[in-house]
Amino acid sequence: MTQTVMKIDDLHLSFPVSRSLLDVVQRRPGKSVNALNGVSLELQQGETLGVVGESGCGKSTLARCIVRLYEPTSGQIHFDEQNIFGAAARKDRSYNRRVQMMFQDPYSSLNPRMTTGDILAEALRVHQMRPEAEIAPRVAELLDLVRLPQDAAEKLPHEFSGGQRQRIAIARALAVEPEVLIADELVSALDVSVQAQVVNLLLELQQRLHLTILFVAHDLRLVRHVSNRVAVIYLGRIVEIGDSETLFSAPSHPYSQALLSAAPSLDPDDKGAAIQLEGELPSPLNVPPGCPFHVRCRHVTAQCRTVIPALRALEGRGEVACHHAEEINQHA
Amino acid sequence: MTDHPILEVENLCTTFSRGGTDLPAVRDVSFALCKGQVQGLVGESGSGKSVTLRSILGLARHYGEVRGSVRWQGQELTTMSERQLRKIRGREIAMIFQEPMTSLNPLLTVGTQLTETLKAHTDLGRRARRDRAIEMLDHVGIPAAASRLGEYPHQFSGGMRQRVMIAIALAASPKLLLADEPTTALDVTIQAQILDLILKLADEMSMGVVLVTHDLGVVAQTCDTVSVMYAGRVVEQGDVRQVLQTPRHPYTEGLMRSVPQDVPPRTQLYSVPGTPPSLFSLPEGCAFAPRCQAAGPACQTARPTLQDIAPGRQTACFHPLPATQEDAA
Numbered sequence: 001m002t003q004t005v006m007k008i009d010d011l012h013l014s015f016p017v018s019r020s021l022l023d024v025v026q027r028r029p030g031k032s033v034n035a036l037n038g039v040s041l042e043l044q045q046g047e048t049l050g051v052v053g054e055s056g057c058g059k060s061t062l063a064r065c066i067v068r069l070y071e072p073t074s075g076q077i078h079f080d081e082q083n084i085f086g087a088a089a090r091k092d093r094s095y096n097r098r099v100q101m102m103f104q105d106p107y108s109s110l111n112p113r114m115t116t117g118d119i120l121a122e123a124l125r126v127h128q129m130r131p132e133a134e135i136a137p138r139v140a141e142l143l144d145l146v147r148l149p150q151d152a153a154e155k156l157p158h159e160f161s162g163g164q165r166q167r168i169a170i171a172r173a174l175a176v177e178p179e180v181l182i183a184d185e186l187v188s189a190l191d192v193s194v195q196a197q198v199v200n201l202l203l204e205l206q207q208r209l210h211l212t213i214l215f216v217a218h219d220l221r222l223v224r225h226v227s228n229r230v231a232v233i234y235l236g237r238i239v240e241i242g243d244s245e246t247l248f249s250a251p252s253h254p255y256s257q258a259l260l261s262a263a264p265s266l267d268p269d270d271k272g273a274a275i276q277l278e279g280e281l282p283s284p285l286n287v288p289p290g291c292p293f294h295v296r297c298r299h300v301t302a303q304c305r306t307v308i309p310a311l312r313a314l315e316g317r318g319e320v321a322c323h324h325a326e327e328i329n330q331h332a
Numbered sequence: 333m334t335d336h337p338i339l340e341v342e343n344l345c346t347t348f349s350r351g352g353t354d355l356p357a358v359r360d361v362s363f364a365l366c367k368g369q370v371q372g373l374v375g376e377s378g379s380g381k382s383v384t385l386r387s388i389l390g391l392a393r394h395y396g397e398v399r400g401s402v403r404w405q406g407q408e409l410t411t412m413s414e415r416q417l418r419k420i421r422g423r424e425i426a427m428i429f430q431e432p433m434t435s436l437n438p439l440l441t442v443g444t445q446l447t448e449t450l451k452a453h454t455d456l457g458r459r460a461r462r463d464r465a466i467e468m469l470d471h472v473g474i475p476a477a478a479s480r481l482g483e484y485p486h487q488f489s490g491g492m493r494q495r496v497m498i499a500i501a502l503a504a505s506p507k508l509l510l511a512d513e514p515t516t517a518l519d520v521t522i523q524a525q526i527l528d529l530i531l532k533l534a535d536e537m538s539m540g541v542v543l544v545t546h547d548l549g550v551v552a553q554t555c556d557t558v559s560v561m562y563a564g565r566v567v568e569q570g571d572v573r574q575v576l577q578t579p580r581h582p583y584t585e586g587l588m589r590s591v592p593q594d595v596p597p598r599t600q601l602y603s604v605p606g607t608p609p610s611l612f613s614l615p616e617g618c619a620f621a622p623r624c625q626a627a628g629p630a631c632q633t634a635r636p637t638l639q640d641i642a643p644g645r646q647t648a649c650f651h652p653l654p655a656t657q658e659d660a661a
Binding site for chain 2: 220221265267
């Protein structure tokens with residue numbers, strides 16, 4: 001039976017923007033960037049949940065909230081029945097060990113002055129995973145796990161290629177035996193042929209170590225490949241969430257439909273099938289009222305301009321936040 | 333294809349020297365482009381696609397050695413003086429760079445940057461230049477064009493900035509557009525809009541386009557012909573449909589298969605073993621041999637040259653993959 005490992009409940013996060021002099025003179029209140037506007041989701045034991053969306057939609061912010069790099073304005077995250085932002089959980093550092101994050105940029109996320117061996121050993125020491133004597137063998141074991149040669153332990157990050165650095169990042173995350181991995185654009189900076197190697201490694205390790213993965217990426221094909229379930233985020237809100245295959249083969253929300261059809265097909269004969277989206281993502285400084293997508297939506301009605309649609313289950317599909325999901329998908 | 337080519341690149345080689353050693357960034361690249369045709373250059377980072385583009389326009393010769401020939405409508409560009417080149421750049425051949433965030437001057441308004449090009453390349457008067465600038469912004473789909481002329485680049489979003497770049501590049505109605513990863517920094521939805529725009533304009537102005545990208549999907553959707561580059565050399569080129577659907581070079585095939593499309597979800601993806609070689613230590617034989625499953629003894633010692641394998645189709649491999657019926661047809 002599937003078990004919920006993490007429950008995210010109505011997460012809001014806004015970053016205040018410093019008031020300009022003009023704002024102060026005119027006594028206007030300071031603005032804020034609304035990065036997350038009520039995200040709720042559950043992570044099931046052993047699954048991969050893909051998170052997709054355009055840049056600026058809040059997908060990385062969500063990942064960072066989960067590892068407590070950002071404190072949400074409101075909302076809660078429960079892990080193991082415990083609110084991770086509560087005082088008790090704050091004192092307990094085991095959460096930091098059990099939920100690990102891997103970052104996008106393999107060139108800036110590793111300390112350039114530490115050898116790979118030091119990077120891995122540090123993680124082991126901080127969380128007291130092994131007694132001092134067992135650290136060296138464990139480092140060797142970790143390198144083996146991510147298929148890096150043993151002499152890698154003596155080398156500095158700049159001596160590695162991008163793909164190898166991401167393997168080091170994976171090894172570092174796995175060093176502390178986490179239960180949940182947060183992969184924020186883990187392979188986006190890599191070349192296609194190397195990307196596949198890292199993705200294969202991640203899938204294999206997930207099965208072997210029974211990991212739960214939150215996979216944040218903008219490459220839709222890749223997300224489809226690795227995920228069990230997928231959440232589509234638009235302006236800090238989940239607009240659609242559901243089983244990966246169902247969502248990709250028959251997206252229900254007009255935004256998901258446009259997003260998926262915008263990904264260029266590899267078949268040259270399959271030209272011009274894309275649904276064109278007009279305009280761009282509105283600035284999170286002033287999120288439009290009502291459905292955040294209504295300014296770009298082809299099916300917009302008066303209701304969409306004022307009422308925010310809630311996420312609701314659609315028969316035979318996942319959950320969709322759209323007032324007109326039924327009519328839109330009638331012909332599909 | 334009966335058209336006379338407007339751009340002919342032959343045996344283009346670009347070498348950079350770093351600390352006494354020569355880096356062969358581009359080797360023996362040859363292709364021809366006709367009016368209104370879209371040619372793609374694909375490859376992974378460091379394969380020499382951007383350097384090829386810069387070598388065409390004489391930008392690479394400031395920091396490297398360029399050999400071979402680039403003929404633009406019969407004129408040789410590689411030996412041309414800077415002064416003569418300046419007349420061609422922007423007017424006949426325009427270029428769009430990869431990063432819309434950094435290739436616009438942040439201190440000048442968008443209007444100034446647009447009219448600057450027109451001032452340099454046309455005889456239009458002040459009024460006419462302004463009108464043409466508005467027309468161009470309108471053309472690339474920037475709403476309320478007239479009022480946005482006085483705005484600075486930071487007031488535009490990424491997609492809008494790339495549109496401004498396109499507008500500047502196309503302002504003087506060039507006959508050839510060199511686009512270096514024009515959509516890499518943008519989201520897929522914006523990417524689709526920008527690519528559509530480039531194709532539409534290329535069609536309307538019967539302009540040739542050389543498009544550099546690392547995304548095979550973009551190639552499939554926009555290009556007529558494509559050259560696949562690896563470690564500075566073209567390993568396969570030809571009609572986009574043939575190259576992508578029946579790749580003959582193992583590297584092209586590897587690239588195509590590492591894209592997760594039409595594979596069962598959550599299974600192991602095909603991946604090309606190893607990593608691309610460093611230009612400092614290229615293997616003696618075929619540069620792809622250390623990663624190639626079909627490699628034989630000949631591949632380790634000799635370098636395969638680009639050979640015709642079908643009309644308009646070339647590959648550089650001693651052991652090309654078998655052709656299918658489609659290919660022969």
